C-alpha cells in the first residue's frame with residue numbers, strides 16, 4: 098500500500114482555492130489555471146486538497162485542471178473530513194472518496210487522509226474498508242498526535258494495510274510535531290511527514306507587517322494580526338538568511354522544512370509561489386543558519402495553534 102509514484106520534495110496546497118474566508122482574497126479559475134500549468138511544467142505535480150476546502154470548490158477547480166494532464170503525470174492528495182461525513186451512507190469514508198474522485202475527475206486517489214481526530218479510530222476502520230474496495234496509493238492521517246498516529250497505524254496494520262503519511266502543522270513557529278517525537282516515529286516507520294502551513298499562511302513570507310496587514314476579515318488576519326510586530330523580528334532574520342542564498346524570505350521556511358526531513362505543502366495562489374517553491378527545494382541551509390532561525394523563532398515565543406488544532410504532546 099504505497100504509491101509507486103516518486104514524490105516531489107514539495108507539495109502544493111489548494112486550500113485557498115476553496116475561497117472560504119480563511120485567506121481573504123477571492124480567487125478565480127482563470128487566474129489559477131496558469132499556476133497549475135506552471136506547477137506541472139516544472140515537476141511540482143503533487144497537489145493537496147480536501148472536500149472541506151470550500152465544500153468541494155477547491156476540488157472542482159483542481160479537477161478541471163487535472164483533466165488537461167495525463168493521469169500518470171500528477172499526484173493527487175485529498176481527505177476525509179469527519180465533520181463533512183454523510184452519515185446516511187453505508188460507509189461515509191467511501192462516499193467522500195467517491196465524491197472527491199468525481200469532483201477531481203479521476204478514478205483513483207494517490208494519497209487519502211483522515212483529516213482530523215474526531216472519532217478517528219472509527220473512521221480509520223472505515224478507511225481500511227474503503228482501501229480494500231478502491232486502490233488508494235497511500236493512506237494518511239492529519240492533525241493526529243503521536244499516540245493517535247500509532248493507534249491509526251495499528252488499525253491499518255490489523256487490516257493488512259499501512260500508514261504511509263502524516264500531515265500536521267509544522268513551521269518555525271510550531272515545532273510540536275518534532276518535540277513530541279512524531280517526526281522521529283515517522284522516520285523510523287517509513288512514514289512520509291507532510292508539513293502544512295510552513296509559511297504560517299503568509300505570515301512568514303515577509304509580505305505582511307503592521308503597515309501591510311492581512312486582508313481584513315480573513316481568518317489569517319484574526320490569527321496573526323496582533324503578532325505582526327513579533328513575527329517581523331523573525332522575518333528580519335529570515336531576510337538575512339535569504340540574502341545569503343539570493344532568494345526571497347518565503348523560500349527559507351520551505352527550505353528549512355525540507356532540511357528537517359519533511360515534505361512541505363506550500364499553498365500557492367500566484368505563479369511565482371510555484372517557481373519560488375521549486376527554487377526553495379534547491380537551497381541547502383547551513384547548520385548555523387538553521388540554528389539561528391530556530392532560536393529566533395523560539396525566542397519570539399508565539400502560539401500559532403489554530404482553531405482546528407491542538408497541542409501535540
Ligand SMILES: NC(=O)c1ccc[n+]([C@@H]2O[C@H](COP(=O)([O-])OP(=O)(O)OC[C@H]3O[C@@H](n4cnc5c(N)ncnc54)[C@H](OP(=O)(O)O)[C@@H]3O)[C@@H](O)[C@H]2O)c1
Nearest residue numbers: 110111112293294295296297298299302347363364370373
Ligand atoms: N490537514 C490540515 O488540517 C491542513 C491545514 C492547513 C493547511 N493544509 C494544507 O497545507 C497547504 C498549505 O497551507 P496554507 O495554504 O494554509 O498556508 P501556507 O502554505 O503556510 O501559506 C500559503 C500562503 O503563503 C503565501 N505564499 C506562498 N508562497 C509564497 C511565496 N513564494 N512568496 C510570498 N508569499 C507566498 C500565499 O499567500 P498570499 O500571497 O495571499 O499572501 C499563500 O496563500 C494548504 O493549502 C492545504 O493543502 C492542511
